[in-house]
Amino acid sequence: MRTIDFVILAIYAVAIFGLAQWVSRDKGGHQKDSTDYFLAGKALPWWAIGASLIAANISAEQIIGMSGSGYALGLAIASYEWMAALTLLIVGKFFLPIFLKNNISTMPQFLEQRYGPSVRNVMAVFWLVLYVFVNLTSILWLGSIAIHTVAGIDQMQALVIIGVFALAYQLWGGLKAVALTDIVQVALLITGGLIIVFLSLTKIGHGDLLAGFNQLTTQFPEKFDMILSKDNPHYKDLPGLSVLFGGLWVMNVSYWGFNQYIIQRALGAKDIAEAQKGIALAAYLKLLMPVIVVLPGIAALVLAPGLAKPDQAYPEMMKLLPPGVLGVVFSALVAAIVASLAAKINSIATIFTLDVYAKVRTGSSERHLVTVGRITAVVAVIVGIVMAKPLLGKAEQAFQFIQDFTGFFTPGIVVIFMLGLFWKRATTASALVAAIGGAALSGAFFVADKAGVFVIPFMNRVGLVFLLTLAAAIIVSLVAPQKKEVNVVSLEGVSYKTTTGFNIAGLGVIVILIVLYALWW
Secondary structure: OOHHHHHHHHHHHHHHHHHHHHHOOOOOOOOOOHHHHHHHHHOEOHHHHHHHHHHHHOOHHHHHHHHHHHHHHOHHHHHHHHHHHHHHHHHHHHHHHHHHHOOOOOHHHHHHHHHOHHHHHHHHHHHHHHHHHHHHHHHHHHHHHHHHHHHOOOHHHHHHHHHHHHHHHHHOOOHHHHHOOHHHHHHHHHHHHHHHHHHHHHHHOOOOHHHHHHHHHHHOHHHHOOOOOOOOOOOOOOOOOHHHHOHHHHHHHHHHHHOHHHHHHHHOEOOHHHHHHHHHHHHHHHHHHHHHHOHHHHHHHHHOOOOOOHHHHHHHHHOOOOOOHHHHHHHHHHHHHHHHHHHHHHHHHHHHHHHHHHHHOOOOOHHHHHHHHHHHHHHHHHHHHHHHHHHHOOOOOHHHHHHHHHOOOHHHHHHHHHHHHHOOOOOHHHHHHHHHHHHHHHHHHHHHHHOOOOOOOHHHHHHHHHHHHHHHHHHHHHHOOOOOOOOOOOOOOOOOOOOHHHHHHHHHHHHHHHHHHHHHO
């Protein structure tokens, strides 16, 4: 990086930090309460919700990790993004109306209202462990790889810098500081991503963008197969039609529907119509993401062949950018890292404060809860910085590592929520069976796979465990009905009717997906 690049990065850092503090300032002497800090006062507009959903999702694990997967196995990894667009529409139409009608602030809160405190406690602890030791550490580690590769800063120093900046960026303002600045972060992310795609393809095509893309499809046709056949060496990562009809649905529904740091943006909407408009915006942005996060990895096969690790693909592509342009693209990458880190930090603080601390220390003042949230954020970042290298330092493809680990728990989560949302007879015992049994089954299949006893792709494992766990939960509910009524979730007055605009947007997403898969089948 040259001086001009560091100047651009510094301007970005100062501007986004200042903007975050300004949009989340206390007005007219009002002091932040827990609703202000954790849910942005439940007044988020649709554009902030849509942008913030993407900013929370797209980070180093997507940009670095999915580019690495693009380098290793090709465009097929884009199914995670494209099928997520359809999942978002389902979440907006069927899940959000129930959550917002019941004034839900956190996912453990919903579980308590539906099943009682025991399920809430189990899942609150699970999510805290997952967010800190998987999500937070992965973003810190992959982000530090990018900064080290491009800027030449020591990787551990880079890891500390981005962790501290993301913490400081959201520490005072909470969710409002994150969500209301994410429109800037996402605009920068898309701009930077499109720049690197344009320059890499024109370099391959000797000045012609389309020629560069055609060369990629001609030289590496196997990298443009969306549905992998069994003889593909990466079939185990993306097992054929399972990306359309199998375990990927379980992964996506869990992530987009029941994941606190994602759904928290929609829970902060001023009403259901605003939340659904934000969801629709996010769905279209997801359709665009593979262009930004996967295509550069495939282009690296030509421009940076023979990489030691696939996750080096995106940072290596950034090295090809001229001074000034590199600063813009690098700022976009940092923006994605910071925005996603800030989202996860805020959600960790939200779950711990509202679902753990406030339940133990009942009667705590609003001011005290906000303070506890800020302390929790600091502790989470420290733990993430310390644990990043031990957990991810030896991972070959970080994105696949994340999917493998979360796949242990997502089947049980989806069973618990789907039955809790749509089946009145689901019991507390069935939810605990799903939570514990799902993880145990996943672990058993994982061990059997490693031992060669029962070899199964992890995505198929997720789908199979989901079906077995669902069956077990239903049987438990029927055999041992709930003795004491604990369900206070109300479905009365919940409407699944959506606006004409949302319906048209949803139809557009479906048409685009059909065309994409028809082209690259």
